[in-house]
């Protein structure tokens with residue numbers, strides 16, 4: 001997030017899109033709901049009538065995969081009616097003319113035709129957003145998990161810059177991180193193209209610094225494979241071995257049938273986890289690790305706040321700390337790694353990571369700090385880009401709407417979108433061990449609108465087969481007021497009826513994020 | 528220093544901000560005033576009146592949580608009149624519910640007998656589960672309210688235990704309304720409210736249905752704010768009171784909000800999760816996963832030893848066997864097919880330190896940049 005969680009409550013307008021906040025970030029949603037209660041204008045733009053829509057002043061419903069169109073539509077109105085922040089655009093941004101030219105075609109009527117959002121709603125929303133003193137944008141995977149994911153995000157940034165909402169309290173473009181330490185995994189260089197703090201692997205100076213600290217030579221300069229590329233590599237046979245720490249791609253990957261074949265094709269797979277997950281069952285070696293309650297360390301939350309994780313219980317059996325396992329293997333491979341404890345790792349990390357350089361475990365004992373925090377005297381940075389952007393001037397990206405990779409047709413007449421429910425988390429390896437959570441959400445379901453169910457002659461609660469071009473699952477039908485005609489929703493948590501047997505593995509060309517949020521399906525009464 | 532910005536409490540002068548109540552000023556200056564219904568972040572309702580104080584010139588005692596501090600105001604926080612009022616409020620509360628925590632028969636002169644009495648009743652499931660952590664009990668003790676001889680009224684509403692997380696015991700509810708405010712003003716879930724009237728008043732969910740059939744999302748905010756034993760977790764009923772409990776503050780391991788939580792641990796098991804209090808980012812709030820989702824830690828299904836695939840089946844192995852096998856195989860594959868034939872998927876669930884080590888291992892030892900995590904998925 002460019003801004004903080006607490007900061008949300010100071011916005012005059014909040015725009016939430018592609019985030020089912022009350023279920024996926026429940027406590028963060030309380031900040032939004034409280035703001036709305038106290039008079040902040042809340043705009044929710046989401047294909048489902050999610051709970052947050054009931055707290056909103058406006059709920060707009062775009063067709064799946066048409067986000068660029070409505071964002072361009074808002075910018076069209078804002079530019080045409082001269083509601084944009086001229087000083088901000090002039091002083092801090094570039095590329096305005098190209099943007100202006102591109103969004104010119106996105107008249108409210110044109111946008112209505114693509115998105116299904118009425119032209120009046122586009123105009124009204126654009127005015128409300130632009131006239132706010134400060135307006136915050138919050139988004140989640142409903143924006144990123146598309147073949148146009150990167151462009152969707154850039155479009156939201158366009159909108160925020162155009163209205164001068166970056167770098168101010170109560171503003172910003174705020175991605176909500178799904179898993180507890182996504183932010184940290186990225187910050188720590190758990191990405192194929194960057195080392196810690198986003199230092200590029202092809203930057204010779206950066207590599208030289210790491211080589212010195214790590215006592216090695218020839219660190220690879222060529223960016224590596226993304227997770228989705230690794231699956232492809234395994235499939236085609238160029239990737240021979242895969243080491244997986246605490247992830248369960250055999251439920252979370254798109255087009256699971258394809259992923260399964262890819263994994264079977266590997267020569268060697270190691271899985272380090274706390275349970276024998278669907279993925280671990282396919283491994284050659286399984287290594288038992290500690291869970292969060294058994295270890296010391298830090299997580300970085302969605303607002304870039306680095307916070308402590310502390311040991312509360314002893315781990316079962318012979319399980320070990322993840323870092324100890326990897327250090328042992330490194331040592332056996334001829335590169336000794338001997339850390340006395342995880343704090344020593346943190347200390348080494350801060351010496352090569354400018355944005356974490358001023359953070360110590362001691363400083364975050366009681367309250368976490370927001371990076372960038374370059375020195376031990378630095379108070380941390382709650383709001384990013386207050387003076388300038390990382391690259392100096394903010395760049396507008398002129399982007400056109402592109403339809404999703406797969407659209408409904410005669411054989412597969414419904415759109416499917418996937419996501420999570422309140423009571424479960426990701427692939428359920430943790431939440432499904434809680435009897436209470438299982439009682440509240442025992443099994444997979446297919447959410448359908450009352451209209452669609454009636455048209456098909458289906459009753460609530462019957463079992464249905466759901467089919468896409470890639471696979472088939474069986475689940476219970478649930479008539480819900482959240483669903484909109486023509487679009488079905490299935491949570492992806494449940495391995496037994498894994499929604500990802502249906503999803504499309506087509507990825508965004510830049511971020512390599514698969515299009516989990518749109519594919520074409522059909523349903524029929526299960527035999 | 529003009530008088531217009533000062534208030535006098537117990538003969539001491541204090542500056543105050545325009546928006547502060549008498550209670551705010553007192554608490555900021557460490558003057559004790561008890562509260563029951565007052566909830567930070569919500570509009571004061573003045574429901575319980577336990578926070579009454581004497582204000583010079585005012586005809587009656589005033590509720591300090593709902594009265595703004597005013598210039599030249601002179602306040603007595605615990606005058607005789609105040610103490611008498613508080614004692615009668617406490618007595619009324621104790622007699623209007625099923626407060627069988629032995630406070631009823633409390634007699635400070637006979638401490639031993641009191642303890643024996645507690646032990647005797649403790650075995651029964653009826654004994655209030657929040658004994659020792661109840662604000663009403665604390666106040667009864669502080670103000671020496673003996674409830675002996677008071678009639679004990681039975682509640683007309685039975686206990687609700689039909690959801691897997693929490694118990695609603697209406698017989699102990701003092702109708703302070705904190706839960707309603709927590710649900711409506713803090714979490715904004717609007718699941719519960721006051722229902723019925725007069726002596727029939729009850730905290731109801733929806734149209735007086737069970738919580739599980741209402742809009743309740745089991746965030747547990749109401750449990751955390753209930754000053755008495757009317758809202759407790761299912762866990763609270765288990766007889767674990769005499770085992771030593773240690774409390775550890777940590778960060779929730781579910782979503783990216785990173786709520787600060789406090790784990791209560793007994794015999795190496797997490798028995799309860801609370802928020803870590805008024806600290807960012809969650810300022811005391813949690814959701815159902817953070818509060819009720821940590822059974823997995825002590826699950827019998829946890830992996831306890833390394834496994835190696837032998838003849839197609841995963842079988843138990845020693846660490847030495849497993850680590851040697853991994854190190855040797857990776858070395859061999861690196862030699863035969865090159866560094867880029869190996870990939871590492873690190874995790875958005877493990878710590879920063881572990882992610883750092885995972886990418887260091889991949890880059891410095893395997894010599895490839897094939898490292899990613901499943902954030903995109």
Ligand code: SF4
Pocket residue numbers: 706709710714716717718719738742743744745746747748749750
């Ligand atoms: S658990 Fe949460 S949602 Fe349910 S009644 Fe309590 S405060 Fe409201």
Ligand code: SF4
Pocket residue numbers: 699700701702703704705706707730749752753754755757758
């Ligand atoms: S349940 Fe607890 S918090 Fe709610 S009104 Fe009763 S005593 Fe107060």
Ligand code: SF4
Pocket residue numbers: 025026027028779780781782783784785786809812813814815816817818
């Ligand atoms: S308690 Fe809920 S909202 Fe808070 S971090 Fe955990 S899962 Fe997220």
Ligand code: FES
Pocket residue numbers: 561562563564565572573574575576577578579590591592593
């Ligand atoms: S605390 Fe002030 S009236 Fe209850």
